[in-house]
Structure formats: C-alpha cells, structure tokens
Amino acid sequence: MLPAFGVACLLSIGIQSCSFIRGFKALTAGEARVVLAPDTIPFAYHHNKIIVQGQVNGKTYDFVLDTGAPTVIWEEVAQDLKLAKARAAVSSTDANGTRQQLNFYAAESLKLGNLEVEGINLSSVSTLADEIKCYANGGIIGGNFMRHYHWQIDYENQRLIVSSDFSRLSVPKNATRVNATVTLPQGLVVIDGIRVLGKEEEFTLDTGNGGSLNLGMQNWDAAKASEMGSYAEANGYSNLSTGGRKTITTNTIKTDFTSPMDTIPNAIIQVDTKNSLLGNHYLAQFGTITIDYSIGKGAVYFNPKKETAPDAMSYGFLPVFKKESNAFVVGKIYKGSEAEKAGLQLDDRILSINGKALSEIDYATYCDNISSGKASYVLEGDTVSLIVQRNGQQLDFRISKYSLFN
Incomplete structure (x- = not known):
C-alpha cells in the first residue's frame, strides 16, 4: 500500500513531486458553478487519451482530461493570455524524474461545457514533451477541477455526462460500486483492495494514462513475479511526461489481478510508472464508468465489463x-x-x-x-x-x- 503522501505526489503525464504540494493551496482558490441538470460534453479519443475543449478566460484550447493529475496549463498559454502570477514559483519533478519549475497564475475562469470554476489559480509548466501538445495545446484538466462535480465517462459514445448532484446521473443497476478515496486538494481518485503479486495495493484512477494496468515500480518484486506468474524485462524510453522521456528498465508481468470490480487470471500488467494506475485502455473495457467525487465517501461505478483476452x-x-x-x-x-x-x-x-x-x-x-x-x-x-x-x-x-x- 502506498504511504499517504505517495499518491498525493502523482501526476501521470505531468508532474510528480511532493514539492508541488507546497503550491497546491494556490490551486484550491475558485468558486464552481452549480450545474444540476446533467451536462453532456463530447470528447475525442485519440491514442487512448480523452481530449476535450475547454476555455481559459474565454479562449478555447484542447486539454487532456486526467483524473490522475492536477490541472495544468502550458506556459505558452499563460503568456498568450497575459495571466498574472498568483504566487512564487516552486521547483518540482515530473513523472520521469526531470526537475522543472512550476509557475502559478490567476485566471478569471476555467470552463468546460457548462461547467465553470471562476477565480481559479492554475499551475503552469514549460513542457519538454512537445508530443503532448500534438493533442492538447492547452494542458491538462485534472482532479482539482473535476472534484467540484460528478462525472460519467462514456467511452463507447465518447461523451461526458456531468452534474453537481450525483443523483442526477443515471447509473445502471448492474454497475459495480467500488469505494474510493478522493484526495484533497488534488482530487485524485484512489481505489484500495486490489491484489497483485500477493499484496493489496492502491491504484489511482488515471484517465491521463493511455495504458491498461500499471503496477508501481516501488511495488515491484521480481521474486514474487517469478513465483506467482512470469515477467519479461525491457530497456527503453519511459512513458511520456511533461519533461519528456528518459531511458529506464521496465517489466511486463503475467499474473492474476484481483479487484473489487473484476478478476483477471493471467493479466498483462506493466511496471513502468512510479505508482500503480488504472489507465484508459483498461477502463474503456467497462464501456462507462461513473465517478462520485463526494469527499469522504467517494465511489466509482463500473458498468459490466467486456472481456478481452490478454495479448502476450x-x-x-x-x-x-x-x-x-x-x-x-x-x-x-x-x-x-x-x-x-x-x-x-x-x-x-x-x-x-x-x-x-x-x-x-x-x-x-x-x-x-x-x-x-x-x-x-x-x-x-x-x-x-x-x-x-x-x-x-x-x-x-x-x-x-x-x-x-x-
């Protein structure tokens, strides 16, 4: 199980550092517009990423929707909008260990469909990974924005259905409810009780991760992997993050995956991220997931899963x-x-x-x-x-x- 601060320091395709928490108080500012009638927001689904159009101070940009990250805009966006700095910059480390400087800017509003948070402060990073900008020229809409609402992600019809009132969302009776912890102030959604290699682990719901199942490197145990399955080691470039890629050693495991929402014998699990993640390739197999962002009693509802054979x-x-x-x-x-x-x-x-x-x-x-x-x-x-x-x-x-x- 991750220590409490381990999950708090996660950003899947962007920032990963406890030093970032020092700036998070600046990100809690802002007032969310109440949206009771469910708002339907279309999204594009490219390379297993959810891409949405949002507006910062009325100007439209493309963003990655990322439940495993705080909200981030690129430094070019902050300069384009001539945003005023909200506080002093902090030094941080991205998901691959690259040191970066984070700036914090005050924006009049961040809007997605009819959802809006006014008077919001946004973090900004000069990303070295220009590939991210191929599909998101604005940045990342993350948990500290998303936690103001409740979300249904419909992968099959490529749409988001969102409301301030969870009871307004239509959840199928045959959906599986799984308790989740919603972290503050980041708004990360963490599911406990998932067993891999004989241990229970916390997995973060991570729609910014295009992969499937990722066991955190800090939980990697080669001896257990050999005992309870098998694994293949590789050398190469890490997953994409705001600081680019770097050369690392990764592993692919074939072992049992047991969770409150499903059990997968001989699951194919990647070991190439710091923390354990449930990515879009896995989540999309459920067709639709519904996230209750209620603080203290959060939950994720998984529609019946379409079984797919693991490809080894x-x-x-x-x-x-x-x-x-x-x-x-x-x-x-x-x-x-x-x-x-x-x-x-x-x-x-x-x-x-x-x-x-x-x-x-x-x-x-x-x-x-x-x-x-x-x-x-x-x-x-x-x-x-x-x-x-x-x-x-x-x-x-x-x-x-x-x-x-x-």
Whole structure:
C-alpha cells in the first residue's frame, strides 16, 4: 500500500513531486458553478487519451482530461493570455524524474461545457514533451477541477455526462460500486483492495494514462513475479511526461489481478510508472464508468465489463517518435526477444515498417496523425520487416512475433 503522501505526489503525464504540494493551496482558490441538470460534453479519443475543449478566460484550447493529475496549463498559454502570477514559483519533478519549475497564475475562469470554476489559480509548466501538445495545446484538466462535480465517462459514445448532484446521473443497476478515496486538494481518485503479486495495493484512477494496468515500480518484486506468474524485462524510453522521456528498465508481468470490480487470471500488467494506475485502455473495457467525487465517501461505478483476452504476443521492440531526432526510433527492446537476437538496437532510426516509409514523417506530420487519430505505422503479421539506419548504415531486419512469456 502506498504511504499517504505517495499518491498525493502523482501526476501521470505531468508532474510528480511532493514539492508541488507546497503550491497546491494556490490551486484550491475558485468558486464552481452549480450545474444540476446533467451536462453532456463530447470528447475525442485519440491514442487512448480523452481530449476535450475547454476555455481559459474565454479562449478555447484542447486539454487532456486526467483524473490522475492536477490541472495544468502550458506556459505558452499563460503568456498568450497575459495571466498574472498568483504566487512564487516552486521547483518540482515530473513523472520521469526531470526537475522543472512550476509557475502559478490567476485566471478569471476555467470552463468546460457548462461547467465553470471562476477565480481559479492554475499551475503552469514549460513542457519538454512537445508530443503532448500534438493533442492538447492547452494542458491538462485534472482532479482539482473535476472534484467540484460528478462525472460519467462514456467511452463507447465518447461523451461526458456531468452534474453537481450525483443523483442526477443515471447509473445502471448492474454497475459495480467500488469505494474510493478522493484526495484533497488534488482530487485524485484512489481505489484500495486490489491484489497483485500477493499484496493489496492502491491504484489511482488515471484517465491521463493511455495504458491498461500499471503496477508501481516501488511495488515491484521480481521474486514474487517469478513465483506467482512470469515477467519479461525491457530497456527503453519511459512513458511520456511533461519533461519528456528518459531511458529506464521496465517489466511486463503475467499474473492474476484481483479487484473489487473484476478478476483477471493471467493479466498483462506493466511496471513502468512510479505508482500503480488504472489507465484508459483498461477502463474503456467497462464501456462507462461513473465517478462520485463526494469527499469522504467517494465511489466509482463500473458498468459490466467486456472481456478481452490478454495479448502476450510481441515483436520484442516498440517504435517511439523522438522529437530530438525528428524521426521514429526503436524506443524499447525486450531482453531475450527476437528483436534483441536479431541485433536491433535502442535508438536505431526506423526508415520503414512492412514497406511503409516512416523516414518522411516529421514532427508536424506525426502531430497531424495523432490529432486526427491516424496511425503512423501498423505492426501486424507473423513477421515484420524493418529497415533502420545506424551510424549512416542502412540495415534490414525480419523479426518474428513471439510470446513474451515462453
């Protein structure tokens, strides 16, 4: 189980530092507009991220809706709106350990549909991860805004249904109610009683995380993973955060996942984030989830789940777009995989996959693909053909699909 301050220091794609809490008092300012009749807000769903249009001081921007984070705007937005600083800056650390400076600005209002918080103070960060801006040029709408309301996230119809009065939301009778802790002032939603590797863990509901199930690195136990399942280790780039990516060692586990809302034998669980998270890829399998943000008695209602078979097949590598190189590179390689045996190396520049040229995809094109929901490449088939460039030399690979846990 995480210590109390462990969850409080989490921001899934952005900031992760206890020093950030020093500035959180500035974020509690503001008065929420009461919205009783449920407000329906459409969203776009790109790369397993919920993208909404919101307004800061009346100007429209795209935001990631992130239950696992506080509300953040990019520094460029603060400068664009000429916002006044609300307090002194603090130093913080992002989710990958990169030190950053956080500024705090006073805004007249932050609005999403008919939802509005007036006189709100917003944190701001100069993100190094320009990829985030491909789908969110405004920033992140997070828990300290969301906790003023109650939310139904309808993944199937790509809409949010929101009200100040939880009883106004229509929750199916066959939905499973799971108690949750709503942290203050951040508004994170934490579910306890989830068992992985023989221990109960706290998992944060994290719609800013496009992944599925993530066991926190601080809870990783290789011996238990071998005893209660199996795991595959990889070297590569970390998940995207506001400070960019860095090279880390991660693990993928196949083990039982037992929670109040479902039980998954031989679940595929990633170990690549500091804390344990329930991401969008997992949450979307329920079709709709409903969040009761009542302080002290919060809950999450899960609609009946659509079962999906865990996919343990892999080519042993993962492409990543690296802005510094303005190109796709090999961003992760599993140890002992077909890719490693074939001689593929981290940071090899990918020229083509299965005959589809990637060498001409620059950052602007990559961003356009993300914002439109278009895939830049597809990994499919029993064998994938790959052409890479390394030290000026062009290399050809044919890599077969294999099971991570053979």
